[in-house]
Amino acid sequence: xxxxxxxxxxxxxxxxxxxxxxIVQVRGITKRYxxxxxxKDVDVDVPRGKLTTLLGPSGCGKTTLLKIVAGLLxxxxxxxxxxxxxxxxxxxxxxxxxxxxxxxxxxxxxxxVAFGLExxxxxxxxxxxxxxxxxxxxxxxxxxxxxxxxxxxxxxxRVGLARALAVSAxxxxxxEPFSAVDEQTRRKFQxxxxxxxxxxxxxxxxxxxxxxxxxYLSDAIVMLxxxxxxxxxxxxxxxxxxxxxxxxxxxxxxxxTVEEIWHSLRDFVE
Amino acid sequence: MTLFGVRVPMMASLILWCVLWEIVGRLDLIFxxxxxxxxxxxxxxxxxxxxxxxxxxxxLWAFFVGMGFAIAVxxxxxxxxxxxxxxxxxxxxxxxxxxxxxxxxxxxVLMILLGMGETTVVATVFLxxxxxIVLDTRAGVQHVPASLLEMARSYGAGRWRTLTRIVILSAxxxxxxxxxxxxxxxxxxxxxxxxxISIIGYGELFELYSRNFLMEQFWALTIxxxxxxxxVAEGVGMLEKKIEYYAGVRQ
Numbered sequence: 001x002x003x004x005x006x007x008x009x010x011x012x013x014x015x016x017x018x019x020x021x022x023i024v025q026v027r028g029i030t031k032r033y034x035x036x037x038x039x040k041d042v043d044v045d046v047p048r049g050k051l052t053t054l055l056g057p058s059g060c061g062k063t064t065l066l067k068i069v070a071g072l073l074x075x076x077x078x079x080x081x082x083x084x085x086x087x088x089x090x091x092x093x094x095x096x097x098x099x100x101x102x103x104x105x106x107x108x109x110x111x112x113v114a115f116g117l118e119x120x121x122x123x124x125x126x127x128x129x130x131x132x133x134x135x136x137x138x139x140x141x142x143x144x145x146x147x148x149x150x151x152x153x154x155x156x157x158r159v160g161l162a163r164a165l166a167v168s169a170x171x172x173x174x175x176e177p178f179s180a181v182d183e184q185t186r187r188k189f190q191x192x193x194x195x196x197x198x199x200x201x202x203x204x205x206x207x208x209x210x211x212x213x214x215x216y217l218s219d220a221i222v223m224l225x226x227x228x229x230x231x232x233x234x235x236x237x238x239x240x241x242x243x244x245x246x247x248x249x250x251x252x253x254x255x256x257t258v259e260e261i262w263h264s265l266r267d268f269v270e
Numbered sequence: 271m272t273l274f275g276v277r278v279p280m281m282a283s284l285i286l287w288c289v290l291w292e293i294v295g296r297l298d299l300i301f302x303x304x305x306x307x308x309x310x311x312x313x314x315x316x317x318x319x320x321x322x323x324x325x326x327x328x329x330l331w332a333f334f335v336g337m338g339f340a341i342a343v344x345x346x347x348x349x350x351x352x353x354x355x356x357x358x359x360x361x362x363x364x365x366x367x368x369x370x371x372x373x374x375x376x377x378x379v380l381m382i383l384l385g386m387g388e389t390t391v392v393a394t395v396f397l398x399x400x401x402x403i404v405l406d407t408r409a410g411v412q413h414v415p416a417s418l419l420e421m422a423r424s425y426g427a428g429r430w431r432t433l434t435r436i437v438i439l440s441a442x443x444x445x446x447x448x449x450x451x452x453x454x455x456x457x458x459x460x461x462x463x464x465x466x467i468s469i470i471g472y473g474e475l476f477e478l479y480s481r482n483f484l485m486e487q488f489w490a491l492t493i494x495x496x497x498x499x500x501x502v503a504e505g506v507g508m509l510e511k512k513i514e515y516y517a518g519v520r521q
Contacts, residue, residue: 072420090424102421106439116425167425 023048023203024069024171028078031064037228038064042078044231046171050219051197051204055211057265061229062207063099063175069205070096070173082171092120095164097174101156103148109135109159110144116167127166134162137199139192154185165196171203178213190216191245211265215239215257216248223261235261304486313490321475322491328471332388333460336395340452344400345445348407349437358408365408369401373459377466391463391470398459399452406448410441443510450506457499 022045031039038061046052054062067073069080071090079086082093090096095116103112110131117127135144138158148156157177164172178186190213197204208214214221215237225232237257241248248254288306295305316322351358351365377394384390414437422432438445464473472491479488 067420070424072424090426092426094424096421096424098417098421100415100417102415102417104418104436104439106442115421119422119426119431163425 021048022046023083024205025081025084026065026069026078027081029065029068029075029080030077031061031068031073032076039068039075040228040230042224042229042231044222046203046205047220048170048203049201051193051206051217052220052222053206053208053214053218054222054224055208055214055261055265056224056229056232057226058209060224060226062209062224065224065229066173066175066205066207070094072096092167093170095167095169095172097157097160097164097172097177099176099179101148101153101160101180103156103159105148108145108147109140109151112148112159113162113166116163120167130166131162134166135159137165137196138162152181152185154181154189157181157189161196165200169202171205174204174206176207176209178208186213187245193217194241211258211261212249215254215261221261223264233264301483302485304489308486309489309493312486313494316487316490317494325471325475328388329460329464332391332463332471333395333456336392336459337399337453337456339392339396340399340403340456341449343396344403344448344452345407348404348445348448349411349433349441351404352408352411352441353433353437361404365401365404368397369405373397374462374466377463380463381467386467386469388470390467391460394463395456395459398462399456402455403445403448403452406444406451407441410444410448411437413444414440446506446510450503450510453502453506454499457495457502461495 024044024046026042026044026046029039029042030037042065044052044054044065054065056062064073068075069082069087071080071087071094081087082091104115107115110128113135114122114127114131117130122130132144135141138161140155140158140162143151143155148159151159157180160177164174178189181189193204194217196202206214206217216239218237221235221237223232223235224230235257237253239248239251239254239257243251291303292306295303295308347361347365351361373394376397377390380390380393380397384393418436418440419432422436427435461472461476464471465476467473468477472495475491476488478484479491
């Protein structure tokens with residue numbers, strides 16, 4: 001049975017979804033830490049302007065894959081193309097949102113948000129203007145001069161998101177951004193993310209271990225198998241998101257997709 | 271602190287010890303312990319003498335110059351050791367040896383090298399203070415959250431700006447703690463240096479008082495020095511508290 005599944009996985013994983021215009025192309029990425037293989041021959045296309053989720057059990061290497069796409073980690077083999085060009089490290093077309101927020105505790109919200117622009121040599125007045133705009137965008141207006149320790153976890157992650165928005169990158173890479181915040185904040189945040197995705201013409205690549213979150217947010221879900229992580233299957237939940245958040249969460253198709261993913265993941269958990 | 275249900279102010283225990291000292295002094299048990307009030311009177315007289323004032327200037331000068339060098343060398347070396355594993359392996363052993371070594375034993379060597387002058391005292395202060403500054407800075411650098419370093423990298427900060435904008439600021443609480451401990455050791459260094467040379471600053475005065483059994487002056491000078499050491503440490507401690515929130519929010 002294991003062999004059958006492996007063949008199935010390989011067939012499903014190989015070509016990836018037929019995307020006309022992938023902004024990020026992951027080609028044959030393998031990552032080894034010593035003798036442990038974290039990722040094996042992963043191919044993923046991330047369609048432009050969509051929200052793609054990497055979903056999988058703990059230790060399947062989804063964060064590793066995201067960090068390779070970010071250029072923060074080097075792959076053992078394979079390459080990542082962004083806008084058709086292979087990457088060799090972090091670049092201005094990609095911005096990262098960290099699981100633990102990674103805010104500078106000694107700096108105010110606005111300084112944190114403007115950090116990326118500062119590193120790019122944007123003049124002070126201009127970068128503060130942009131930062132202010134992005135802070136409004138994520139719903140933190142009025143908190144510009146506060147320090148991170150004065151904010152709640154959810155608010156801190158909004159600062160992290162504003163920082164990523166400020167550099168106007170094409171691709172936002174989010175590493176389990178809601179795992180360190182409570183459930184209400186998480187839901188509110190997910191709704192805001194959906195709204196942002198419609199406003200901004202950006203591509204989101206999102207890592208999560210929550211099936212509900214993945215189905216609720218994603219245009220495409222890339223399911224990774226357990227270590228060594230490889231693409232198991234790709235699901236494109238065609239959920240009507242015109243309704244209210246509660247309607248979406250009660251939507252027949254939403255619930256079915258959650259159920260379906262749960263069943264296929266359970267094989268790996270057990 | 272509360273005693274029998276009554277709140278006792280912080281410095282109350284100090285008053286108790288002072289009273290005890292006064293009583294023992296008045297009893298005239300040993301000439302080494304004059305009454306505390308007499309010591310205080312001597313202290314007042316002492317600070318008004320030209321000798322003491324000149325000695326103070328000499329001592330403070332040696333202390334601050336030595337500390338300046340210790341910080342100027344200790345912080346960069348600590349940063350280097352924290353960031354570059356090869357430097358850490360190369361220097362780590364020596365720093366750990368020197369931080370716990372009885373450095374007083376080296377002062378005579380310094381005297382031979384640098385002469386019986388203020389240079390030796392400055393070098394002694396440096397030698398006493400620098401190691402702990404190196405070690406604390408190194409620890410601070412190693413505690414910089416990995417995600418903060420990744421953040422800097424992903425937003426395009428190079429090596430230099432990662433160091434100046436992230437590493438140093440993140441390690442500041444430890445660096446300041448190192449400087450505070452370094453200063454306490456530096457006070458020891460300046461006194462030991464001067465005592466061993468014994469013709470400079472407070473060292474000369476200590477030598478004079480103890481040789482002539484001028485115990486009141488001797489104790490007065492000792493108390494003044496203790497107070498100075500505490501004051502210096504408190505000053506840096508206050509600066510540390512101002513930026514304490516750093517540590518609280520670091521994972």
